[in-house]
Amino acid sequence: MSQLSHAAEHPPTTTGLDHRKMVMWAFLGSDCLFFGSLIATYLLYKGKSLVGPYPADVFNIPYTSVSAFVLLMSSLTMVLALAAIQRGDQRGLRIWLAATALLGAIFIGGQYFEFITFYHNGLGLTTNLFGTTFYVLTGFHGAHVTFGIIILLSFLVMSFRGRVAPEQHLNIELAGLYWHFVDVVWIVIFTVIYLVEAPNIV
Amino acid sequence: MAAITGTVPRWLQRPSGYGGLWSWVVTVDHKRIGVLYGITSVAFFFVGGIEALIIRLQLAGPGNSVVSPEVYSQLFSMHALTMIFLAIMPLSSAFFNIVIPLQIGARDVAFPRLNALSYWVYLFGGLLLNAGWFFGGSPGSGWFAYAPLTSSTFDPSAGMDYYVMGLLMLGIASMAAAFNFVVTIINMRAPGMSLMRMPVFTWMTFVTSLLLATAMPVITVALIQLGFDRMLGTHFFDATAGGLPILWQHLFWVFGHPEVYILILPAMGIVSEVLPTFSRKPLFGYPFIVFSGIFIGFMGWAVWSHHMFTVGLGPVANAAFTVSTLLIAVPTGVKVFNWIGTLWNGSIEYKTPMLFSLGFIALFIIGGLSGVTHASPPADAQQQDTYYIVGHIHYVLFGGSIFGLFSGIYYWFPKVTGRLLGEGLGKLHFWTMFIGMNVAFAPMHWVGLDGMPRRIYTYESSMGWDFWNLVSTVGAAVVALSMLVFLWNFFVSVRKTELDAGPDPWDARTLEWSMSSPPPHYNFAQIPTVHGRDAFWDQKYAEGPDGIPTPIPSGGASNVEEHVNIQMPGLSYFPIITALGLALTFSGLLVHLAVVAVGVLVAFFGAYGWAFEPAEEAEEGH
Numbered sequence: 001m002s003q004l005s006h007a008a009e010h011p012p013t014t015t016g017l018d019h020r021k022m023v024m025w026a027f028l029g030s031d032c033l034f035f036g037s038l039i040a041t042y043l044l045y046k047g048k049s050l051v052g053p054y055p056a057d058v059f060n061i062p063y064t065s066v067s068a069f070v071l072l073m074s075s076l077t078m079v080l081a082l083a084a085i086q087r088g089d090q091r092g093l094r095i096w097l098a099a100t101a102l103l104g105a106i107f108i109g110g111q112y113f114e115f116i117t118f119y120h121n122g123l124g125l126t127t128n129l130f131g132t133t134f135y136v137l138t139g140f141h142g143a144h145v146t147f148g149i150i151i152l153l154s155f156l157v158m159s160f161r162g163r164v165a166p167e168q169h170l171n172i173e174l175a176g177l178y179w180h181f182v183d184v185v186w187i188v189i190f191t192v193i194y195l196v197e198a199p200n201i202v
Numbered sequence: 203m204a205a206i207t208g209t210v211p212r213w214l215q216r217p218s219g220y221g222g223l224w225s226w227v228v229t230v231d232h233k234r235i236g237v238l239y240g241i242t243s244v245a246f247f248f249v250g251g252i253e254a255l256i257i258r259l260q261l262a263g264p265g266n267s268v269v270s271p272e273v274y275s276q277l278f279s280m281h282a283l284t285m286i287f288l289a290i291m292p293l294s295s296a297f298f299n300i301v302i303p304l305q306i307g308a309r310d311v312a313f314p315r316l317n318a319l320s321y322w323v324y325l326f327g328g329l330l331l332n333a334g335w336f337f338g339g340s341p342g343s344g345w346f347a348y349a350p351l352t353s354s355t356f357d358p359s360a361g362m363d364y365y366v367m368g369l370l371m372l373g374i375a376s377m378a379a380a381f382n383f384v385v386t387i388i389n390m391r392a393p394g395m396s397l398m399r400m401p402v403f404t405w406m407t408f409v410t411s412l413l414l415a416t417a418m419p420v421i422t423v424a425l426i427q428l429g430f431d432r433m434l435g436t437h438f439f440d441a442t443a444g445g446l447p448i449l450w451q452h453l454f455w456v457f458g459h460p461e462v463y464i465l466i467l468p469a470m471g472i473v474s475e476v477l478p479t480f481s482r483k484p485l486f487g488y489p490f491i492v493f494s495g496i497f498i499g500f501m502g503w504a505v506w507s508h509h510m511f512t513v514g515l516g517p518v519a520n521a522a523f524t525v526s527t528l529l530i531a532v533p534t535g536v537k538v539f540n541w542i543g544t545l546w547n548g549s550i551e552y553k554t555p556m557l558f559s560l561g562f563i564a565l566f567i568i569g570g571l572s573g574v575t576h577a578s579p580p581a582d583a584q585q586q587d588t589y590y591i592v593g594h595i596h597y598v599l600f601g602g603s604i605f606g607l608f609s610g611i612y613y614w615f616p617k618v619t620g621r622l623l624g625e626g627l628g629k630l631h632f633w634t635m636f637i638g639m640n641v642a643f644a645p646m647h648w649v650g651l652d653g654m655p656r657r658i659y660t661y662e663s664s665m666g667w668d669f670w671n672l673v674s675t676v677g678a679a680v681v682a683l684s685m686l687v688f689l690w691n692f693f694v695s696v697r698k699t700e701l702d703a704g705p706d707p708w709d710a711r712t713l714e715w716s717m718s719s720p721p722p723h724y725n726f727a728q729i730p731t732v733h734g735r736d737a738f739w740d741q742k743y744a745e746g747p748d749g750i751p752t753p754i755p756s757g758g759a760s761n762v763e764e765h766v767n768i769q770m771p772g773l774s775y776f777p778i779i780t781a782l783g784l785a786l787t788f789s790g791l792l793v794h795l796a797v798v799a800v801g802v803l804v805a806f807f808g809a810y811g812w813a814f815e816p817a818e819e820a821e822e823g824h
Contacts, residue, residue, distance in 0.1 A: 013389040019312040022389055026381045030415045037423035037453060041438065050444045125436055129444050132436040136427070154810075 024174050028181045035185050039192055042133040049128035058118045061194055067110035068190050074103035075183045078176045088166040094159050101152040104145050111142050141189055144182045151175050228773040230314035231723055235321050236299030242325055243292035250284035253277045255682055262675040264663035274659035275342035282345035287372050288328045293607050294468035298383055298407050304714035305401045307392025309725050312385040314771040316378055322781030324375035330789055331368025334361045341365035349439035349450035354432045366429040367788040373418045380414035394732035401712045405492050406471030409499040413460045421457035455506035463502040469606025473559045476609050477541055479710045480556035481548025484736055487540035494533035501530040511579040512586045520579045527577035534570055554628030558609030561636050565601025590650025596643040616703030620719040627691035634684035642677025645670035711736040724768040780808030
């Protein structure tokens with residue numbers, strides 16, 4: 001009976017979840033298949049390059065671990081940004097949004113520097129299968145992070161113009177969902193590319 | 203209102219009004235977007251049909267030279283691409299758009315502007331894919347475009363670039379639409395419409411949308427890899443650098459087999475609506491049909507390598523994919539038996555939509571059975587790349603999908619336009635199409651088993667295939683004739699001044715028939731409350747003491763347009779601006795990076811304008 005009376009109230013959505021939140025989950029589910037296909041390609045070609053440089057020749061694992069750590073920490077600041085707007089703290093929102101974008105930018109800067117270093121060590125996009133699969137996979141991940149930074153900075157500007165009301169915290173939550181997803185994907189990519197040892201079949 | 207006028211330049215202000223051609227460009231109404239999808243996809247269907255007719259002319263006799271081998275390759279490739287991506291999928295989309303919100307008791311889809319974006323990206327993507335006919339040649343390596351045969355080394359023509367960019371755009375359109383319909387169906391059902399009370403067409407749309415959302419990213423990655431190989435010189439499919447051709451095949455068919463069910467499930471949904479209506483019985487075995495559809499969608503992911511039996515994957519892989527392929531025939535068979543069960547003891551009316559649905563069942567059984575024969579690798583090794591396969595896919599896609607979709611056109615046309623399509627011309631259309639299609643495609647099985655290879659532009663008279671090829675061509679001409687009958691019927695009907703359909707011309711069962719035809723732009727003056735399956739039927743009929751439905755006096759649909767003030771999503775420029783930006787970006791990649799830069803800027807401008815535009819029209823101040 002209680003269900004019936006609830007139905008009569010015309011709930012805004014059938015499940016009670018906001019449309020936008022649901023579509024974000026649908027998009028992220030779809031994006032899993034996107035990264036899944038790229039990662040599968042990387043795994044298929046792991047150790048299959050006919051000419052060097054090979055991963056062991058160029059990787060600097062401590063360096064990339066630090067930048068991975070930076071990206072993971074940005075998930076923490078993202079959570080703090082959402083918590084700030086949920087309690088109506090505009091100043092906190094701005095600080096943590098800026099921190100998240102900054103950490104993301106450090107990660108992207110690190111990736112840029114890494115690409116440049118690899119390139120100087122002889123690994124171009126077209127050098128071998130390793131270069132092809134490495135740059136395309138990490139490059140598309142970097143593009144996702146960059147897109148996330150643009151969104152975070154947009155919210156930062158909106159907050160300064162007083163256009164992020166506390167009751168609109170869902171917007172920040174959606175940006176957060178996207179941001180966390182991109183971080184989680186990096187955990188997988190980092191493990192697959194840097195941590196799993198591959199035989200070098202020449 | 204004044205504040206907004208002050209800050210936004212005049213040409214960017216929200217468009218208003220529902221009149222004129224321009225209102226179609228800025229529309230976000232699901233019914234109008236559905237009509238746009240319908241008209242565009244039928245236009246592309248005719249383009250694909252003309253390509254097919256030229257192919258059949260070339261093959262009508264041995265040693266013909268109607269077209270050159272190069273043009274022939276482009277014709278069969280573009281015929282497949284056009285029919286799959288530009289005709290069947292968007293025509294299904296047209297029905298998703300028109301029917302789903304009405305069936306579930308909603309006023310629109312969850313994201314009306316995203317819906318408009320899907321349509322415009324589809325239109326521009328379709329034009330880009332076809333641009334090769336005018337600029338530098340069309341893709342000529344089959345719709346599957348096996349790399350490395352399609353790498354720039356072996357196919358330097360511009361055609362493959364149009365293929366990559368066109369399909370990337372169409373993928374974006376499909377994914378956006380899929381997200382939209384997943385959310386709409388989960389989240390916008392009328393009170394009381396639980397999942398197991400949803401009409402079967404809604405269910406099949408849901409499963410199809412999930413398949414689109416998961417399959418499209420895979421082809422997107424494959425296309426990106428192919429595009430990088432062609433434009434930047436990467437080595438994804440370059441055997442000289444150690445790349446594996448089989449990577450493309452796996453990625454393509456991991457997408458390609460779910461795609462097959464993306465093409466057929468909407469038609470199955472339509473048939474599951476039409477049969478009960480014209481048998482005047484509830485759908486037999488509703489849960490079996492629903493769960494079969496879900497199972498088909500799920501298993502669609504586990505059968506892709508049956509497209510690759512002759513590649514040499516080894517006996518274990520071949521055996522595993524044989525088993526899964528045989529397994530997927532089971533839920534399809536369950537559906538067929540339930541449809542027959544629906545007809546059993548019904549008071550059947552042979553109206554045109556019903557004829558097309560019955561045609562669907564008959565032809566789809568034939569196509570399904572020939573499909574099961576190549577679930578077996580030894581048999582498939584014989585049939586691979588022969589006309590037997592061409593016969594099979596045309597029985598399932600033409601006899602299946604197209605018949606189902608025409609059933610939908612005849613069924614829902616009165617709802618959209620308020621006018622009935624002519625019954626006499628409709629029946630003439632059905633019988634010419636039914637006969638023509640069997641004459642065209644049945645002989646392909648014989649010449650195929652006799653060894654006639656597909657995708658070869660001609661054959662020698664000594665092979666003994668002359669007669670049946672001529673028969674096929676005659677059949678194709680009959681099908682073309684049937685399409686002219688349809689066009690004639692269509693134009694006669696839309697030009698009728700009298701709205702002769704009424705709200706519920708078929709005495710149908712689902713909620714879309716409970717409002718006037720065409721529906722008011724807000725759909726439901728009052729959102730209905732659903733108490734069971736066949737929600738509208740229950741409003742019209744009560745079960746009498748002997749189990750015979752008895753009309754409820756006040757039950758039927760209301761044709762009175764109530765004047766209610768309902769806040770609807772406002773018109774918007776931004777979907778088409780964003781779509782134009784994407785079109786510039788993707789076509790710019792083939793021309794000049796400056797065009798890409800402009801395209802990205804336009805797309806960002808569109809997206810930002812969109813984000814800051816309120817979804818609903820601002821209320822007028824007093």
